[in-house]
Amino acid sequence: MYEKHEKLFIPFITAGDPCADATIEIALALEEAGASVLELGVPYSDPLADGPIIQEASKRALKAEMTLGKAMKLVPEMRNRGLTIPLVIFTYINPILQYGLEKFVKEAASFGIDGVLVPDLPIEESLELKMLCEAHDMELICLVAPTSKERIEKIAKQAKGFLYCVSSLGVTGVRDELNPAVYEFLKTVKKHTSIPMAVGFGISNAEQVKLMNEFSDGVVVGSALVREIGALENQLKDPKERINALQTIKTFVSSLISS
Structure with missing residues (x-):
């Protein structure tokens, strides 16, 4: 699934931030800039794992009336426009349950979505969603955090697609320095999985990026990218100005992965 990329670069964006049309074009720009997988976040009013930057993006997207259903329907448009990289929906369990578990997975698969990541769904409660995903050729992406070695092993052994390694406990956000304990954590994870490991939260x-690539198979970048998108909100909303804003985003991504 990820063979063409020596190291995974997985950008996170919020669907509908700052508008649906811009989301589609941002996704295409990110693939052009070198993204290997795209995480498409669904705005939610109670985002347990999201720091202030992504919370603000959710507010912008909710103001633009983005929903889980509308976010998923953006994906066929992205595919029709030429998006080829795997796409993972990032959402919370409550919107999925309200939507209907089976309906969500069936529609996601039919829309060209490759996986789903649900940060507030413990692995002990994920069996039904996991089985539905497997039945529809989708991957339930696991998050693993620096907790006990027993729990790390349990999650790592069940993970599919790629394993999202959380660099530190807490919420997402831009961090000047990463927790030094992340290196031992990644070594522990690596002992228990054969699938790609991508590090997120604070990259x-x-x-x-360069440092984490030495200890893992790639990185997830969310808040730093979403901050750039927020700064370009007005240009991205304006079709005449959007092309320049998209170029700024591509330049930012290239600066992260060209080192």
């Missing part, structure tokens, strides 16, 4: 500059 925000080229130096951190």
